[in-house]
Amino acid sequence: xxxxxxxxxxxxxxxxxxxxxxxxxxxxxxxxxxxxxxxxxxxxxxxxxxxxxxxxxxxxxxxxxxxxxxxxxxxxxxxxxxxxxxxxxxxxxxxxxxxxxxxxxxxxxxxxxxxxxxxxxxxxxxxxxxxxxxxxxxxxxxxxxxxxxxxxxxxxxxxxxxxxxxxxxxxxxxxxxxxxxxxxxxxxxxxxxxxxxxxxxxxxxxxxxxxxxxxxxxxxxxxxxxxxxxxxxxxxxxxxxxxxxxxxxxxxxxxxx
Amino acid sequence: xxxxxxxxxxxxxxxxxxxxxxxxxxxxxxxxxxxxxxxxxxxxxxxxxxxxxxxxxxxxxxxxxxxxxxxxxxxxxxxxxxxxxxxxxxxxxxxxxxxxxxxxxxxxxxxxxxxxxxxxxxxxxxxxxxxxxxxxxxxxxxxxxxxxxxxxxxxxxxxxxxxxxxxxxxxxxxxx
Numbered sequence: 038x039x040x041x042x043x044x045x046x047x048x049x050x051x052x053x054x055x056x057x058x059x060x061x062x063x064x065x066x067x068x069x070x071x072x073x074x075x076x077x078x079x080x081x082x083x084x085x086x087x088x089x090x091x092x093x094x095x096x097x098x099x100x101x102x103x104x105x106x107x108x109x110x111x112x113x114x115x116x117x118x119x120x121x122x123x124x125x126x127x128x129x130x131x132x133x134x135x136x137x138x139x140x141x142x143x144x145x146x147x148x149x150x151x152x153x154x155x156x157x158x159x160x161x162x163x164x165x166x167x168x169x170x171x172x173x174x175x176x177x178x179x180x181x182x183x184x185x186x187x188x189x190x191x192x193x194x195x196x197x198x199x200x201x202x203x204x205x206x207x208x209x210x211x212x213x214x215x216x217x218x219x220x221x222x223x224x225x226x227x228x229x230x231x232x233x234x235x236x237x238x239x240x241x242x243x244x245x246x247x248x249x250x251x252x253x254x255x256x257x258x259x260x261x262x263x264x265x266x267x268x269x270x271x272x273x274x275x276x277x278x279x280x281x282x283x284x285x286x287x288x289x290x291x292x293x294x
Numbered sequence: 295x296x297x298x299x300x301x302x303x304x305x306x307x308x309x310x311x312x313x314x315x316x317x318x319x320x321x322x323x324x325x326x327x328x329x330x331x332x333x334x335x336x337x338x339x340x341x342x343x344x345x346x347x348x349x350x351x352x353x354x355x356x357x358x359x360x361x362x363x364x365x366x367x368x369x370x371x372x373x374x375x376x377x378x379x380x381x382x383x384x385x386x387x388x389x390x391x392x393x394x395x396x397x398x399x400x401x402x403x404x405x406x407x408x409x410x411x412x413x414x415x416x417x418x419x420x421x422x423x424x425x426x427x428x429x430x431x432x433x434x435x436x437x438x439x440x441x442x443x444x445x446x447x448x449x450x451x452x453x454x455x456x457x458x459x460x461x462x463x464x465x466x467x468x469x470x
Contacts, residue, residue, distance in 0.1 A: 060401075060436035109397065120455045125395035128459050129388050130411050135370075136461040138383035141390075142373055144454035146363040148447060149335055150304035151297045258309055
């Protein structure tokens with residue numbers, strides 16, 4: 038038991054060392070990768086449980102990241118940008134601020150930009166302001182503020198009951214069927230026999246996308262939106278999260294904003 | 295469009311220019327560049343990863359950023375007139391040179407340590423903060439400083455390191 042604990046600590050030390058090099062920006066070649074792998078190979082026979090094997094896998098992954106870092110260093114050193122960091126540090130410390138400022142200015146071409154309103158922006162702002170609906174404050178003035186419970190909010194349409202998972206599953210199935218394994222135009226999919234059903238479908242589709250059952254592909258130039266279903270819900274870790282506003286209008290007219 | 299700033303980032307994307315000017319927008323950009331060069335500015339095109347863009351590559355141009363930069367370098371006098379003190383510029387030079395020489399990423403404490411060798415504590419922190427605020431440097435989740443879009447857009451990084459290594463030499467003094 039104690040041996041296991043000591044071995045696990047050794048693996049943790051390997052993981053810690055790799056992380057330190059990765060995040061600290063120090064020289065990745067200062068770590069003897071072969072020795073670390075040999076050590077892991079020796080310890081591998083001792084692992085019996087899944088958590089132990091998981092720890093071992095993490096150590097191998099960290100070493101792989103370290104090797105990737107070493108590859109980047111080799112690429113950087115062979116590029117035109119490579120200069121020994123120590124040499125740069127020594128030069129910086131030995132130089133006068135005025136000389137450093139001049140060196141910076143020689144390579145610097147600052148961006149020219151405007152930070153003020155023009156007539157076009159003023160006109161847009163005026164149009165926006167003119168089209169804003171006037172807030173009807175008069176009718177509320179005589180009333181005291183009060184609180185609303187959930188039922189009242191539901192009756193006003195501000196809140197809705199939770200979307201049933203069965204409905205979502207049906208919608209997901211329909212999307213997979215109609216897209217035939219590829220992607221499908223968003224508007225073709227949400228359009229239904231009447232406006233109320235179209236809105237309902239658009240809401241359900243937004244849930245599908247949010248939960249990772251489908252993804253949206255937007256082509257801004259062509260003003261087209263595509264829906265691509267997934268067999269199982271999946272949201273990539275590196276996915277860009279953003280909101281998309283879709284405007285629906287009756288009589289089949291629609292625009293996205 | 296080239297000069298207006300959207301949020302923190304100035305300039306305009308290629309597809310936005312195409313939407314406003316049509317498919318031949320690069321012809322307009324070239325004419326504008328010629329005109330701007332007469333008054334000491336030029337149009338720079340930078341791809342999303344900060345690299346140079348071939349002006350015949352329509353696909354990459356579409357997602358690249360177009361903006362206006364000064365054509366020639368500023369003198370110390372001009373820079374100080376524009377509000378940059380010698381210390382500000384030297385602080386930027388130390389910060390960026392340290393990051394560039396370390397493969398575009400350096401621990402913040404390391405950069406501040408080098409800055410403290412030349413400037414007081416409060417100034418060292420202020421310089422780093424300013425670089426971040428002005429878009430020259432970004433901070434990653436491990437508190438490392440990495441080059442941000444503005445460094446790639448405004449600086450010729452290769453020449454910059456050469457100039458830093460040659461700082462104080464006769465060539466550096468005889469700048470235009």
